[in-house]
Amino acid sequence: MAAWTACVLLAVAVFAGATWQRYVSNGTLAQEIRRTVVIQLRQSLGREVQLGRVTGDLVHGVTLHDLRIAEHGGFPLGVAFSADEIRLSFNWQAILTFRPDFINLISRADLLRPRLVISRGADGTWNIED
Numbered sequence: 001m002a003a004w005t006a007c008v009l010l011a012v013a014v015f016a017g018a019t020w021q022r023y024v025s026n027g028t029l030a031q032e033i034r035r036t037v038v039i040q041l042r043q044s045l046g047r048e049v050q051l052g053r054v055t056g057d058l059v060h061g062v063t064l065h066d067l068r069i070a071e072h073g074g075f076p077l078g079v080a081f082s083a084d085e086i087r088l089s090f091n092w093q094a095i096l097t098f099r100p101d102f103i104n105l106i107s108r109a110d111l112l113r114p115r116l117v118i119s120r121g122a123d124g125t126w127n128i129e130d
Contacts, residue, residue, distance in 0.1 A: 030054040033062055041069065046130065048074050062088045071117075071127055078117065080127055085112035 034054045041049045052066030064086040071077040089108040119127045 029057065030062075034064075037064060045069060047072060047080065050075070058090055061090070064088065072130065079115075081114070081116050083111045083114040086110070087112070 030053070034051055037054075038049050038051050041047075048070035050066070050068040050070075051064060054062060054064055056062040065084070067081075067083045067086055068075075068079050069081040071080045087110040088106050090105045091107040117127070121127070
């Protein structure tokens with residue numbers, strides 16, 4: 001009986017591993033991360049957000065490429081923040097919780113060539129006051 005249980009558990013583990021590998025390798029995970037990041041940034045900042053490709057995986061880390069956040073009023077008015085790359089590492093305890101929030105999963109973020117534009121409008125307000 002124990003040998004049969006071990007075989008079943010091994011088969012389940014192999015199936016789960018193969019399914020995870022396919023999920024990662026066909027780009028589904030990257031697309032889901034990209035969609036989530038863009039939606040959460042738009043909602044929290046109230047600004048337009050553009051994000052290029054997403055590479056990596058949850059085990060080794062994820063890299064966001066070409067992140068751009070617009071000035072209020074959209075990209076025609078300029079880019080308030082941009083970064084060529086943002087390398088994210090994740091908190092495994094948070095990953096294993098039920099329905100974790102993506103932002104709370106991040107344990108470290110390294111920015112490569114970040115650019116922040118700070119300007120003051122004619123009315124005296126700064127573009128980053130929001």
